[in-house]
Amino acid sequence: MKNHLKRIASPRTWVINRMSNTFITRPKPGAHSLEMGLPLGVVLRDQLKLTTTMGETKKLLNNKEVLVDGKRRKDHRYIVGLFDVLSIPALKDNYRVLVNKKGRLVLKKLDSEESNTKLSKVVGKVVLKGGKTQFNLHDGKNIISTEKAKIGDTFVLSLPKMEVKKILFLKEGVTVFLTKGKHAGHSGILKEIKGREATYSEEGQEVDTAKDYLFVVGKDKAEIKIEN
Structure with missing residues (x-):
């Protein structure tokens, strides 16, 4: 059952019914940790209630555009995590993944303008030739830039091109x-x-x-x- 995990043993950050069925979809390894991410199919079915079965969910993903950070995703096991932006153009719905005060991953509804902005935290960096730096971000993405930033700073990015609009530096007063x-x-x-x-x-x-x-x-x- 490598594609599934027991609901009762799923991360406490997941807002799901742990007693309805024995198993639930396991996300593919990727951008986020199991604790800080959810399978796209579970988001659509269990959190947004757009479908009632995983079969319906797969059909939705195949027939309608479902975007994560501006890119279409069809895999129901694709992992969606903290600060990712989920968009369903046909329904004119946009959401951002946040953590609530109970430590659970939740979907915050957005207007269309705010759905064009993504925040990504710098968790690593590698200096390249030519004065450029590869910044490794909390969501598994990488950006090569001449910007000056350190680990812990946040990039304010425009979607879907992932262009750096500004940098929020980790310092007193922010x-x-x-x-x-x-x-x-x-x-x-x-x-x-x-x-x-x-x-x-x-x-x-x-x-x-x-x-x-x-x-x-x-x-x-x-x-x-x-x-x-």
Whole structure:
């Protein structure tokens, strides 16, 4: 059953009915970890309720355009994860994958204008010849650019071309979103970074968290809607 996993053993980040059937589709290895991503078919059937069976889901993917970050995807096992933009042009529906305050992956409905923007966190970089750098992003994508950015910074990208519109630097005073930990789904103003630890302020209260859990989403305010 390599293409499936037991519902009861699926990641706690998945919003699904764990008792309806024994097995659920396992996403193909790819851009996101199992914890931070969902199979496209499960998103369409279990979260958006556009279909009731996986057979219907496969038919939908074959007959209608379903876009992830502006590119058509037909594989029901394709993994969709944090901050990905899902679009169904025929229904004029657009969604962004977020983490809610229970630490679950949820779909936030977007207007058409906001669906053209993607935030991607730099998780690695390799210096290339000619003054260019390959930036490895949290969603498995790579961008080669002359931009100056460090690990932890965020690229604001235009979809579907994945062009860098601006860079949000990880530093004191920026707006951050928490992707993991007991404060997942919360956001606030970054106050301090000390080694692997960080402190942010939410509604006047200072909260300690891990630096790795921070995702810069804006300077004075978030570049995208992050309420969930």
